[in-house]
Amino acid sequence: MPDRQGYTSGEWASSPTAEQQQVQPDHPSADQTAPPVLRPTDENQVAALLASASADGTALAIRGGGTKAGWGNPLRRLDHILSTEELRGFSHADADNLTLSAAAGTTIAEARAQAEAMGRVLPLDPRFPSRATVGGVVATADQGARSAGYGGVRDVVLGVRAVLADGSVVKFGGLTMKNVAGYDMTKLFVGSFGVLGVITEVTFRLLPRPQSQCLVILPLPSYPEAKTTIARILDSYLQPLALEVVSRGSGETPYLLAGFAGHPAAVARSVREVKDIHPAPPEAILSDSEAEALYEALAATGPAGTVAGTVGTRASLPLSRVIDLVEAVERLAAQHGLSLAFRGNAARGMVDLFLGLKEQKASTSAAGPSGATSADGPSGATSTDGPFATTPADPAFAGTRAAHLAACLSALRATAVAWGGSLVVTQRAPLLPPSFDAWGDPPSAVIIMRRLKERFDPQGVLNPGRFVGGI
Amino acid sequence: MPRTPLRELKVIVGNENVLDHPVDLATYEYDACLARQDPLAVVFVRSTEEVAAVVRVLARWGLPFVARGCGTNLSGGSLAPPGGVVIEMVHMNKVLSLDLANRRLVAQTGIFNLDISTALASYGYFYAPDPASQRACTLGGNIGENAGGPHCFRYGVTSNHVLALEVVLADGEVMWLGSKEADSPGLDLTGVFVGSEGTLGIATTAVLRLLHLPEAVKTLLVVCDSLEQGGNTVSALVAAGLAPSTLEMIDNLTINAIEDSLACGFPRDAAAVLLVEVEGLREEVLAVGEQVTTLCRQVGVREIRVARDESERAALWRGRKGAFAALSRLAPNYLVADGTVPRTQLPVALRKIKQVAESHGLPVANVFHAGDGNLHPILLFDSRDPAQHERVVAACRDILAVCTELGGTISGEHGIGLEKVGAMPLVFTESELRAQHLVKEAFDPGGLANPGKLLPSTSELAAGQSDQSLGRRDRAEATTGFAQKGALHA
Ligand SMILES: Cc1cc2nc3c(=O)[nH]c(=O)nc-3n(C[C@H](O)[C@H](O)[C@H](O)COP(=O)(O)OP(=O)(O)OC[C@H]3O[C@@H](n4cnc5c(N)ncnc54)[C@H](O)[C@@H]3O)c2cc1C
């Protein structure tokens, strides 16, 4: 069986995976300009902090596990960091009703372990589960390979508790599967990137633990064949838990991972049928704990936090375009001399792309602790000192490389948009020009989003500027 | 000739598509739960452009409006606001595109729910939400109420299957929430719009997620000796992690009503039956079907029957879906309470609801989405007797209280509408209600889209009226409405 790393990290096979990298320190000791970190220990403290922030206009960055600091736009202003790390634990765990309520700062790994202790499964498969928090994953609606079976984050969250900018505490949804009392406010908070309020607790719908599972690893001899196999699996009676196209780098066609879970007979039948559908024999068939381990490795693909020379993006596309985009990005990366790794969720139309500067790979770790470029105020001027310094080691060289990166991303975005999709920045490298908006052109409904932001956070103190259309 | 709103509307949609004669309007005033409300007019629309033009006229005149599908909602949501206009969507009933490769169907929202499934059947795909009223309710109404249905136990409710919406806001502006082709970045406005009961605007086009039809289906009828045993069986099946696609419960009173009118083959002497359906791959259906059977035996149920063929299966479903209509033969009026509880609490909830009904001297029937913990206690009464009126009001209040005390809520799928608007403070604090008003204001700053539904008004909040008084007044009003509803269904 091939090396597991080979399936998951593509060109990063040799570099440390995200989970192995050091979490960036809150206060690099030399740096006096780092914003102070507030660590409320309960919801009341969050409420008090937000009320006073709104009263005096203090801008807050809400931080969970620090795994997505480069996702979205740099904040327009930032005075304090509000960390949810002390908000941990479970206020409710009902195995028989299949519900679990976790505080926002609880890590996904902790919540998973809790669900497992209950004999259940937490249907979330975000990246970096050992550090990503419940609040951060729900605020970004980040869902990975197994979302083919689990559904989106919005489909597994039954309720949220949150503190609004004025310090009021609200709770929406709850322990029941269905709830149509009032507006579905839970949906509003899922994927809200911390711009409407601080999520303090989330209630999840759990799944029964499957009796067995299997992950089939198929080599994809060519892109047309990849398309045919995927289309045939999607059009069959099979119900994949995961259907993921994963790069192995260096211009070779990728792997297709097809995962199934459930009754052993049904899983065995699914594997048989996938083998019949696909023209090439599987490279490996992983079962149970081996499959689990590969999912874990997948979730750690790409650099965590920030790595200077790498830009992460996520494209959303019609299902039939997933392979087309993969082809397009390979072409563009080669043309611009960029390194590339990707994962494409063929059942949900979502492709994660990691583009980097080949030549600078060895020195990336020296380029600074973070890729989050901070703009000092609405003018958009780029700060050049502090932990978010954007100046790379060799400006002239980096300048041309950065131009290539930006050109490549612009072309990709244009392609995704032409197909009816979108491309957002999930990992903002310092090399990416500040003018490259993380979200792309806002949709017409941004009017409503702005009105919501103005009403929920009139002083603009929560993650100002992070989200779509500058909200 | 002076300009009037009605004349302007007639210019847009044509004289024949505006009803403003009292005789014609009478049909529409009857529809909802509350004391009759004469709409100013009923306007039939045929395109997004027409909806936008109509709404712009109404905005200019400051007239409130309500979108209406078939008016089958059980909470008064589609009743005209005072002095307002009903915008009737049923002619917007076309499938606009079907993209099987991307598993999406785009349809106008006036289409009947069942017509979507019919359009899809030959392709091997389906649209999952299947309210029991699906023959006679629209996609727009499903979106308005975030409707559920028997198969939602496995597949989720309307909001899990609506990917994007084209909407007309109350100022006449047209926009897409979400994107037609793929996920789009930004706040999940589609998620908020679904279930908003027409108070955020009018959805004209919807993009739906399609699912592949299952390979195999097995339908079981589990016959129970008591209501509580039924509840215990449901809790046990859920706790065992067996995930049938359907887990519906029907009690003795309902069974007999169904048999009297439809003769579907339910055992008349059963205290309750569970309609259980398992679907998926053949292998899974076989295995899970056996596990369900074993577990039901362990709980000690009286009998487990398996539908032998499609016609037996269809008969059982005909009975389930015709249950409300069958019950309406038993009394001049009925009231469907729509509470939810965590599934572990079902046996307790059923016992307490029975006690509540008994203590108020009212017959109660139960036919509901048990797997989701979504109860539908149906109180039978005669609205001509004022004493019964009062008892129904009290019983409904007590039932909702039972649900909230057990960790549930006051509506699982029928919505708040007018009927339960007074009960909102039972489950939401003032901050939570205010937050919901922020949403309403962001979509509809002028307050013209279906005002008075779903949320207690801001003035009521500002006046700091106690939860108690709000609750009591509106529930009393609601009874009048239930009476008319019952009369309509009888
Ligand atoms: C020393 C230091 C200085 C920094 N300076 C800057 C700076 O100048 N400019 C800048 O843009 N960033 C800066 N940051 C980054 C910022 O503090 C956060 O890291 C960033 O907001 C994302 O947090 P995360 O990666 O922990 O979020 P994750 O937990 O990965 O969450 C992802 C997203 O969800 C939001 N979120 C997380 N939890 C919740 C919750 N419970 N409720 C609601 N929303 C939630 C987050 O705000 C974030 O947008 C700095 C960080 C440090 C340590």
Ligand SMILES: Cc1cc2nc3c(=O)[nH]c(=O)nc-3n(C[C@H](O)[C@H](O)[C@H](O)COP(=O)(O)OP(=O)(O)OC[C@H]3O[C@@H](n4cnc5c(N)ncnc54)[C@H](O)[C@@H]3O)c2cc1C
């Ligand atoms: C016998 C019976 C069985 C039922 N079974 C179920 C069931 O199993 N599950 C379930 O969930 N419900 C059930 N219902 C309730 C009802 O059928 C549903 O709520 C249905 O979704 C309403 O659809 P409608 O077309 O009748 O909408 P209407 O009643 O006309 O409208 C419902 C609400 O949606 C709004 N609305 C309508 N169209 C639009 C639009 N285009 N844009 C925005 N808002 C709009 C209206 O303003 C109103 O607030 C049942 C009702 C009956 C009578």
